[in-house]
Structures are given as structure tokens and as C-alpha cells.
Amino acid sequence: MENPKTSPTADHESHCALRRIQKLSLHLLQPLPNLDPESSGDDNQIIPSPCVGGRGRPPLSVSRTELVEYMKGRHREIQERIFNFFASRPELQTPVEISTADHRELCMRQLIALVREAGIRPFRYAIEDPSVYFAIVEAAGSIDISLGIKLGVQYSLWGGSVINLGTKKHREKYFEGIDNIDYPGCFAMTELNHGSNVQGLQTTATFDPLTDEFVINTPNDGAIKWWIGNAAVHGKFATVFAKLILPLQGKGGKSVDMGVHAFIVPIRDMETHATLPMVEIHDCGHKVGLNGVDNGALRFQSVRIPRDNLLNRFGDVSRDGKYTSSLPTINKRFAATLGELVGGRVGLAYSSVGVLKVSVSIAVRYSLLRQQFGPPKQPEVSILDYQSQQHKLMPMLASTYAFHFASLYLIDKYSEMKKSHDDDIVSDVHALSAGLKAYVTSYTAKSISVCRESCGGHGYAAVNRFGILRNDHDIFQTFEGDNTVLLQQVAGDLLKQYKSKFQGGTLTVTWNYLRESMASYISQPNPVTTRWQSEDHLRDPNFQLDAFRYRTSRLLQSVVLRLRKHTKTLGAFGAWNRCLNHLLTLAESHVESVILAKFIEAVQKCPDKTTGNVLKLVCDLYALDRIWNDIGTYRNVDYVAPNKAKAIHKLVEYLSFQVKGVAKELVDAFDLPEIVIRAPIGMASEAYSQYTEYVGF
The missing domain is CATH 2.40.110.10 (Butyryl-CoA Dehydrogenase, subunit A, domain 2)
Structure with missing residues (x-):
């Protein structure tokens, strides 16, 4: 008879017991060492949670000055003129509580004062240098989103339609009156x-x-x-x-x-x-x-x-x-007419990023300030030390950086289009503006609610801005093109590019990755790379971009086959409607690929090494979080093996923990003055003091 102490069954039970103890150790503040000497290299090996010390690396540091310098737009000076003007004019600042009638009159006074007293002339920039115009719109919207929209109605919609759809006689007759607001107008x-x-x-x-x-x-x-x-x-x-x-x-x-x-x-x-x-x-x-x-x-x-x-x-x-x-033809005239009005979408995408910056700044600063619970008989810890709070806010902070660089690229392309009128650039801007406007505004709308929830009860106070920001921004998803409709335009353009590719045509810049490597993306994934799970590999921008583009190409290839199949029985409209959700997912996937590509470029162009390292960290979090959020798609096509999926998930949590360590510097780099933040809980210092003063203490 076998000795039960040395039998295989006993060894197995002992092994399992050690495993259970090891897993339970995750719930303790100090994880136990590896209790199973045979588990080295095992995919189920427990890694200490990032919340209890990460991977033993020293925390990152970054120069706020260098980061601000790299992040600030080329036209920061004119934005600061606007901020300083309204800071010096408290009677022009929008109170938290205001009636509709009073708000309308105040908004008009704000616009007139900006133009006639501060000497900011948006209309001239809208025509001569659109990048300056969009900087003005963002700054005005930071004072009050209603002001930013009213400015856009006057100059981009009413004024833009006169200049872009009219001819010399219209410019000569109306320009000055629109510019100085003697001719307030509608669209x-x-x-x-x-x-x-x-x-x-x-x-x-x-x-x-x-x-x-x-x-x-x-x-x-x-x-x-x-x-x-x-x-x-x-x-x-x-x-x-x-x-x-x-x-x-x-x-x-x-x-x-x-x-x-x-x-x-x-x-x-x-x-x-x-x-x-x-x-x-x-x-x-x-x-x-x-x-x-x-x-x-x-x-x-x-x-x-x-x-x-x-x-x-x-x-x-x-x-x-x-x-x-x-x-x-009527269709060509119609397309040309609407094409000249694309600037509104560019402005909304850019302004939506500005709203996201404000919301994330308030939520992150409050999360660093607010302390709650902690180890027994020890000081309370910041709520941003909790993994759940990091999971909510750090990928959002990373997305804000990603959108920042993508929107700057969009404005550059739009400015280039207005100067050159090159057909390829026009096509690019139409697709980019539709996709980014839809994607960014939808993301921002959801994120504002998450930011409010992340700040608990204090986030519900109107003075802390989330409710106002959420309500004012919500319509961004609808005007200048409903987001669902705009994403269908992007999907339609992708299908046209796909057809062009296989008929020997050329592809414009936005879609050139389809030309470069469509064949490799729709072929069978490499069985070796599907299993690579080292951190260096997962943080390689080539892997990240390939993953994004592979998903887009697979979605494109499969929807083409579905549309062909259903068109035979349902007709073109019926087939499109049958595949509509697939088409929307395709469009979003393409937009994410463009955003990531622009973020990677921005990281690589950063002149300061330390700043570049921090931006690389943020970019990695953006990319891997997006991959993890759609991990089912990658698993379904065997692009990512199970062990690799687990590694991605663990790395996302770790990168969120690392980004938390520089979160204050990252939001400070948005360089938003107090008149823009305004929320007491979101101030850089003395937040609680300002909050209590507001209610009368």
C-alpha cells in the first residue's frame, strides 16, 4: 500500500491547497511570495496587483514645463487673451443658476464684447487661417459652451455659408457686417x-x-x-x-x-x-x-x-x-455644397476634446484629493489609489491625449484643404471630420457621466460642472450630422476605397494602410505572434497599430461579403440595413486606427526624452485598453491566443497604475486656467476651501 503522505493524490491536493492560498493572498496588502516552485512560466501564475506596488520599478517623473510646452497649441497666445479678458470681466461670466432669457442675452453680450472690446475677430481667421479660428472657438466654448456655439453659428454657419457658397458680390456686401456682428444671422x-x-x-x-x-x-x-x-x-x-x-x-x-x-x-x-x-x-x-x-x-x-x-x-x-x-448633376452640386460646410464638424470634434479635458481634469484632481478608507489603523488613501478608480479614469485620460493629437491633425488637414482645394485632401478631410466628430463626441458624452460618478456626491453639485458640461455637450452628437449617419459615411468611403483597391485605383492618405498591407491583414494570423506576450512586444507600436488595422481590414472584408450576399435578395438598401451594425463597427475601428497612428507619431516626434517616455506610456495604455475592450473580436479570429489576452489585460491594469503616478502632471499639462475649470473640486489647490466658501462657510 502507498504511503498517503507521498501518494500522487496527496501531492496533487497539497499543490491545489498552495494554489488556493496563493490566490487568496491577492486580497492581502502584502502578497505572499510564490508558493509553488513548479509554477514558473505557468500562465495562471499570480502577479501582484499594480495597486500594491506594481512591478518594482521606480515611479515615472515628468517635467510639467516640458509637457505643457509640447501639448500647447500653436495659437495659445490668442486663447490666453480670451481667458484673461473674461477673467477681468466678472459681469460677463456665466453664473451657475441663470434663466433661459437671461442666458441668451448674456451670451450675446459675451460675443459682442469678445469681438468689439477684446478685439478678437473670428471671421477673418475662419477665412484666412482656420487653425486660429478653431483655437478661438475652443477658448470661447471653455468660457461657456453656449458662447462657443453661438460664435460658430455666426461665423462658421451663417458667415461660412455666405463666403463659401457665395461669390465676390456676396463677400463685398456682407463680410463686414457679419464680422462686426451688425448682421447677426442664422443657418x-x-x-x-x-x-x-x-x-x-x-x-x-x-x-x-x-x-x-x-x-x-x-x-x-x-x-x-x-x-x-x-x-x-x-x-x-x-x-x-x-x-x-x-x-x-x-x-x-x-x-x-x-x-x-x-x-x-x-x-x-x-x-x-x-x-x-x-x-x-x-x-x-x-x-x-x-x-x-x-x-x-x-x-x-x-x-x-x-x-x-x-x-x-x-x-x-x-x-x-x-x-x-x-x-x-444635382448630386455633384449637392456634394460640393455640403462639402464646403465641413468646417462645422471639424470645430465640433476639436471643441469636444476641450470639454473632455475639463471633465477629466476635474475628476482626476478630485480623485487625488479625496481620501477614503485604507489599511487598518493607517491613514486613508486617495481614491485614485484604488484600482477601480484607475480603471475608470486612466484610460479616459489616455484617450484625451490621443484625441488631442488626432484633432490637431484634423485641423492641419482642413487648413491645407482650404488652401489647396486638392481633391484627395478634400476626400480625406470629409472622411476624417465625419469619423472624428462622431467618435470623439460619443466618447466624450459617455465620459462626462463616468467622471461625475467618479466624484461621488460632490460631482452632483451643479457648481462642480459635470451636469452643465454633460447637458451642453450632449447635442454635439446630433448637430452638424447625426453620429450614426456620419459613421455610415465613413463606412461608405471605406467600401469605395476597397473597391478602388481591387480595381487598380489609388487610395487617399486616410486609407493608405489598406493599400500597403490589406493582403496580410486578411490572411491567417501568424501562429507564433498570436502567442507572444512579453511586455516589450505588447508595447511595440508596430504590434498595436497592426492589431488595430487587422481588425479594420477583417471587418471590411467580411462586410463586403455580407453586402454582396444580401443585395441579391434584399436589394442595396435592404442589404445595407441588414449589415448596419457591422458597418458602424467598421467605421469606429477605422477611426481608432487613425487616432492611434497620430498618437504614435506625436510620441515619436517629442523632442524631450523624459516627456516622450511618459507620452509613450499613455499611448500604450490607449492602444492596449482599446484592444482589450474588443478582445472578443481578436479571440474569435485567433489573432490573440488566450495567454496573450490575459497578458494584455494584466498590462492594461499595470499601465493604468503607472499613469496614475503622473496623472496630476498629465492634467496640469492641459494648462487650463481657473476660469475654464471653475469647479471647486477640480482646482489645482485648496479645492475644499473654495468649495466650502462657495456654499457660505
Whole structure:
């Protein structure tokens, strides 16, 4: 008979007992040493949690000065002028509690003061140097998001439509009045029944050759212009998008619809500010947020305007009613018209990053300040020392950095487009602006709520800003293109590029990775690399970028096959709808690939080694956290083996712990002044003191 003390069964039970003890040790403050001498190299070996000391490396350090210098935009000086101006004018600062009517009037006073007293002229920059213009919009939105949006309505939408869709005569007539706000205006595109489907607009502009005028008409209640910024109170003009109707130009003397065009329509008297005859204006009322912007509804009852009020860059009507255009079809004219308005999406993507910076700064600073619980009979610890809080906030902080560099790239491309008008760059900017606007605004909207929750009860106080930021930012997901619609545009562009690739065509810069290595991405993964799990490998930017691009290419390849299959039975529209969720995932995957590529470039270009090391850490966290969040996709196609997936998860937790060590410096590098942060719990110092003073102690 075998001795039970030395039997295989006994050894196994002893081995299992040691394993259970080892796993339980994770719940203690000081993990036990490795109790199983045979477990070296075992995938199930327990690694001490990052919250109890990480991997024994010294904490990272970074120079705040160097980091601020690398992060600050090229136009920080003009932003500081704006911050200092409003800091010196407390009567122009938006209080926490304010009525809708008062907020609207304050917002208009803020805009007029910015232009006429501070001497900031956004319109000139919007035309001459868009990068400066977007810096101004971001700074104004940091003072009050309503101010940033109202500025955008005046200069990017109303002013931009006049300059970009009109010709020399329009610029000469309207530029100065728009610039100095003598001509406050609106952008009247959206209707009650039509928003994203602009080609479906029902408002009409019928040419009358007897009087040389266009007659603007709202044919039914569904065609009422709705949600029009500046319309309810302040606007005197509107750029109205309507179907251009030419009578007697069709077969048999019928009228011809030439498609959607833009027209300048006066809506209020220049002297008395009274609503003009045959124009009906109503107030859309109190909104969830952005109540400093006066959104209204417009109905036109055969309103007559001069023929010259047609913004005629892409299509014109002569005195005798003949239509001419340099573009041959309605669809091409429509695409050119909307293409000139892409700047609004660029501005929203950039401004959304600014809102995310504010939210993350408040949440991180409070999490470093707030202490709660801790080891028995020892001081309480910061709530950012808890792994759960790191999991919430550190990947978000990393994403904020990623979006920062991606949005700067977008602005550079947009500025290049405005100067060169190169077709490839135009195509790039359309795709980039649609994708980044959709992706960043959706991420920011969700993140603000996470930041609020991370700050507990104090995050619920209005003075600490999360509620205001969340409500004001929420509509960013809808205007200038609904995010779901914009992602479909990105997916559609990807499909066009895929088709071009396999028909011998060229690919524009945004999609060039498909040209370079599509074949390798859709082939069988290398069985060796799927198992590599060393930290050096996982933190290699080549691995990270390959993983992102592999996912995009697989999604693209598979959706092409699905669309072909379903088109045979459902038709093109039915097939698209059947694959819609797949297409949206494809678009988001592509956008993430672009963001990561720009972040990696920014890390590699950093001139200071120490700063570069910290940025590399943040970039690694962004990349690996995204891979882990979609680990099911990588596992399903055997791109990542089980052991590698575990290694990625552990490394994400460790990198979050490391980033926590420099979190203060990372948010300080956003260089946001107190007038931007404003939340007492988010101040760089004396937060509790300011908070208690606010409530009267």
C-alpha cells in the first residue's frame, strides 16, 4: 500500500491547497511570495496587483514645463487673451443658476464684447487661417459652451455659408457686417421633418422671371425650419436651404427642380428688429442644454428676395431664368455644397476634446484629493489609489491625449484643404471630420457621466460642472450630422476605397494602410505572434497599430461579403440595413486606427526624452485598453491566443497604475486656467476651501 503522505493524490491536493492560498493572498496588502516552485512560466501564475506596488520599478517623473510646452497649441497666445479678458470681466461670466432669457442675452453680450472690446475677430481667421479660428472657438466654448456655439453659428454657419457658397458680390456686401456682428444671422437647413436627409428638404425657392426674384415658401408644416440657432431672438438674416424651382423650364412647360441651393433671406428689420412681413418666427423653448443659444423655428409664406440673394458658387440663374453650373448633376452640386460646410464638424470634434479635458481634469484632481478608507489603523488613501478608480479614469485620460493629437491633425488637414482645394485632401478631410466628430463626441458624452460618478456626491453639485458640461455637450452628437449617419459615411468611403483597391485605383492618405498591407491583414494570423506576450512586444507600436488595422481590414472584408450576399435578395438598401451594425463597427475601428497612428507619431516626434517616455506610456495604455475592450473580436479570429489576452489585460491594469503616478502632471499639462475649470473640486489647490466658501462657510 502507498504511503498517503507521498501518494500522487496527496501531492496533487497539497499543490491545489498552495494554489488556493496563493490566490487568496491577492486580497492581502502584502502578497505572499510564490508558493509553488513548479509554477514558473505557468500562465495562471499570480502577479501582484499594480495597486500594491506594481512591478518594482521606480515611479515615472515628468517635467510639467516640458509637457505643457509640447501639448500647447500653436495659437495659445490668442486663447490666453480670451481667458484673461473674461477673467477681468466678472459681469460677463456665466453664473451657475441663470434663466433661459437671461442666458441668451448674456451670451450675446459675451460675443459682442469678445469681438468689439477684446478685439478678437473670428471671421477673418475662419477665412484666412482656420487653425486660429478653431483655437478661438475652443477658448470661447471653455468660457461657456453656449458662447462657443453661438460664435460658430455666426461665423462658421451663417458667415461660412455666405463666403463659401457665395461669390465676390456676396463677400463685398456682407463680410463686414457679419464680422462686426451688425448682421447677426442664422443657418436655416434643418426642417421639422428632415434633418440628416438634406436632399429631402421641402422648402422651395421658385424663380419669378417677371420680378427677377425668388419666392421662398414653406409648403407644409413639416417643412418649417426647426432648431435654427440665433433665430428666436437675435438673427436678422438666414441662409435658407431650399429646392430651387425653375418654372416653364421642363418638358411641356413644367417646372424643374434643380435641387437644394442656399439663399440669403432677411428675417428681421435692420432698424426696429421687428419680424419682417410673411416671415413667421417662433421660439423652440427651453432645451436640455445650451440655453444661451436662441433656437427658433421659421416659416416662410411666399417671401420674395432678389435674385442676387442666391448663393451662386455652384449654380446660378440668369435674368431670363436660365440655370448654369460648372457641375453637371444635382448630386455633384449637392456634394460640393455640403462639402464646403465641413468646417462645422471639424470645430465640433476639436471643441469636444476641450470639454473632455475639463471633465477629466476635474475628476482626476478630485480623485487625488479625496481620501477614503485604507489599511487598518493607517491613514486613508486617495481614491485614485484604488484600482477601480484607475480603471475608470486612466484610460479616459489616455484617450484625451490621443484625441488631442488626432484633432490637431484634423485641423492641419482642413487648413491645407482650404488652401489647396486638392481633391484627395478634400476626400480625406470629409472622411476624417465625419469619423472624428462622431467618435470623439460619443466618447466624450459617455465620459462626462463616468467622471461625475467618479466624484461621488460632490460631482452632483451643479457648481462642480459635470451636469452643465454633460447637458451642453450632449447635442454635439446630433448637430452638424447625426453620429450614426456620419459613421455610415465613413463606412461608405471605406467600401469605395476597397473597391478602388481591387480595381487598380489609388487610395487617399486616410486609407493608405489598406493599400500597403490589406493582403496580410486578411490572411491567417501568424501562429507564433498570436502567442507572444512579453511586455516589450505588447508595447511595440508596430504590434498595436497592426492589431488595430487587422481588425479594420477583417471587418471590411467580411462586410463586403455580407453586402454582396444580401443585395441579391434584399436589394442595396435592404442589404445595407441588414449589415448596419457591422458597418458602424467598421467605421469606429477605422477611426481608432487613425487616432492611434497620430498618437504614435506625436510620441515619436517629442523632442524631450523624459516627456516622450511618459507620452509613450499613455499611448500604450490607449492602444492596449482599446484592444482589450474588443478582445472578443481578436479571440474569435485567433489573432490573440488566450495567454496573450490575459497578458494584455494584466498590462492594461499595470499601465493604468503607472499613469496614475503622473496623472496630476498629465492634467496640469492641459494648462487650463481657473476660469475654464471653475469647479471647486477640480482646482489645482485648496479645492475644499473654495468649495466650502462657495456654499457660505
